[in-house]
Amino acid sequence: MIATAALSSVLQRRFGVARHAMRGLRALDPGRARFAGPAATVRYLARREDRDEALSPFNPASPFAAAFEQVGEGAVLVIDAQGDAGAGILGEMLATRLSARGCAGVVCDGGMRDVAEIAALGLPVIHRGPAPASSTASLMLVDFALPVTCAGATVFPGDWIVSDEDGVVVCPAEIWExxxxxxxxxxxxxxxxxxxxxxxxxxxxxxxxxxxxxxxxxxxxxxxxxxxxxxx
Incomplete structure (x- = not known):
């Protein structure tokens, strides 16, 4: 796998893509910081109570299940959680499903719950830190497979996400090769x-x-x- 530091230099100096690095995130398991793959995206917004029923994970008509089932083998799931470190975006159940689908890794600018169980699964996760509260306390999942901004970097579906011990870099799909x-x-x-x-x-x-x-x-x-x- 290529190094994020080298990719960062190439993106900035050769292709003029300056805003390519995510900021303020850390690996849930530092031993699993290295992964890469094309992005699948999910977007959360701040909770608005009049939309609770329509966007509840318990509502089969909500985008919740489809947002995670879209993640294919080798893809990196990028979650725009509005930078909410107190929202536990993934827990053991969602992480188990993503792992079974062959997800290469998860990058999220929110928190995670069940962090010990996720670590035991072996699913690489980059996040803001542990958070016991459910995401539904402060956020609502509104859409997926659309452009998002995660930790200061804009990600389009299919862009390449490269993560290692130095951080996470986004490479536009058109120039990846x-x-x-x-x-x-x-x-x-x-x-x-x-x-x-x-x-x-x-x-x-x-x-x-x-x-x-x-x-x-x-x-x-x-x-x-x-x-x-x-x-x-």
Whole structure:
């Protein structure tokens, strides 16, 4: 999986996408912070009591069940919870269903309840923190499969979500393949640079890499990447 730090740099410098990182979130289980996949989206709004019956999870006509059943194998569920850290958006039951459907991970700018049980399921979750109160106390699920804003980043369905220990980055679907390829090239270059820095070479003129350094890396690759001769 590609690193969010490298993807962030490529999105900003190469494609001019500056607002791509989510802010203020953390992994429910730090050991499961790494995942990636296309976004499936769900949007909550602040609760309005006259809509309680129509939007209740107990109402079969509400969008509640369909919002979670839309999540397919390998998708990342992105939930716009209006930044409400006190709302427990997912609990054990919903997390169990998402896990059974093959959800790659969940990113939400709200809270989660049943956090020990969710952690035991192994479903990767990025959230604001634990929250015992049900989401219905303060929020209502109004729609899904539409653009949302989560933790300061706008996400369209199908955008790629990449998460690791550094955070969560959103990559527009239209440039995902180009961005991923560029990140992979960058990772290969930086791996070679680390070898040279570890061998005692000074940073000046080496990192950040100049065009001459990039050309030297290309020559090294063409020569078969000899580990005992880093410059050819």
């Amino acid at each position: 180009k961005a991923r390829a560029e990140v992979e090239q960058r990772a290969a270059l930086e791996g070679w640079l680390r070898l040279r820095l570890a061998a005692g070479e000074p940073m000046n003129g080496l990192y950040p890499p100049t065009e001459a350094v990039k050309a030297a890396h290309a020559r090294w690759l063409a020569a078969g990447s000899p580990p005992d001769r880093l410059v050819v």
